[in-house]
Amino acid sequence: MIFRVLSRLSVKVPSFVYRIEMTMKPQVVFVLGGPGAGKGTQCAKIVENYSYTHLSAGDLLRAERNRGGSEYGQLIDSYIKEGKIVPVEITINLLKKAMEETMQIDEKKYRFLIDGFPRNEDNLQGWTKVMDGKADVKFVLFFDCSNEVCIDRCLERGKSSGRSDDNRESLEKRIQTYLQSTRPIVSLYEKQGKVRTVDASRDVDEVFADVKIILEREG
Template structure:
């Protein structure tokens, strides 16, 4: 009986799919800060597409490093195949350590229709997208926050030239993704201009309703 029960549990764990929440919003909208809070309270694993790309860029001898570096410096979107490969690798590594850790916040992805098409093509059968958490914040506030962050972050893209390009890319490429998910009823909108605590109050209401 015990052996049969263990066998059933193992099969269930092997069949568990990653449950994904996409976290979107302009640069400086508060995505990273709130993801930290969500991880603490709800047990998600936070994967930042930008952080994964920057980490890969900083490693010596990787096949993607120089290519990623050139895209980030220009404020452009890295080819989807690279980003999805890094995201999938991170999810696989997390679940290999503990199969029950199958809830993921994917921050800053998908950023354009190419991203979304690539995700649907490669990951549609391997992960379930539960909803999109969208931090709605004005461009002016986003730029102001990023410039302030840039004083201590050391990020090469937290400067006015890169920020203007990133905002333009976001408006042209990512906004349509949010609108598309909105038509499917999958967008959960949060006012990102409020204080950190006020924003998290709204976030908690969303996750409490979804869980």
Template sequence: MIRRAISGGKFIMSKFNVVFVLGGPGAGKGTQCEKIVKEFGYVHLSAGDLLRAERAKGGKLADMIEHHITNGSIVPVEVTCSLLDKAMEDSGKQDFLIDGFPRNENNLQGWQKAMDDKTTVKFVLFFDCPEEDCVQRCLERGLTSGRTDDNEESMRKRIVTYTQSTMPIIKYYESQGLVRQIKANRPIDEVFEQVKQAFSS
């Protein structure tokens, strides 16, 4: 259900504003999203975090989500969209960073079918980071994160999935003039300077 805003004493339909945050696993999306939230007031929604939280609840979806996460494959779009939709509605806010979604053509089509009438995609923030840097970052993160997918085998699978499935989505949005590319293999503060420029342009 779309948020309602008051204008001229009347209720009007108001769409959520969305910035998709894409890049390889370990590209620094989560770190930069934390900074964006503080600087620009967006709500950060990580598709992966929502799926992991749903998995932790147990129940009929948990095993299916675990299978996809462990194998570096992509959870059915209907599940991810429903979790994102609920999180946006529950937040009571207007502006969202959606991190790690859409990850393939099926995700994109599912999003457009379910969410186009509820959201406006402002742009795509693309964190471009070399594969080996991504692997090393995730292995370091795995020492403390407790994430089952922060190991080299899962990482390599996730990178293959990203290259084959997510890069075409980035190219699609690039053709729409909606991609703002960030060189992500730099120190965190240098990366954020690029991010601030992307949000200001």
């Protein structure tokens, strides 16, 4: 805003003002992969080692579902249990709110990992409509993992996670939703040269070693 106003007034813009203006726009890395591919685990390690804020679309939706008085709680619950994708307007509003709140607290925290989003074409169109010009998508970090490994990991996680969707019936639905809806989004970004793929079937530290190479190369 400062930069744009001063520019319209033909005032010479100091370089430090320009830098502040540029850092105000969120820099986003979409993190995609099947359920159980390790997105959350790897995002946590990235946050520990790099200046990123992790926003999980799924976690935000689950928190909203459990928030007392939420007008969307019951709707979100039914979609999650059926392994379906929650309406895009709800998800994007939660993501936008979380980014704005983070940057209001600390303007230096403008780099975001958004995992589990966009999960389908509707998500992508909604993001473009609401966030075009307001956030820059740098690239997609794609954790590639077989369906069998994903299901086994989620079933193991379900023993202690308390998540209602960590059961075989829900998982099989989620895998099908991922293959039919999310995988084409990855392919779309691949055509744009914006996908960075990691073999997520390996040990956590082995996967993170590859993630570090990607992040340090991208800057």
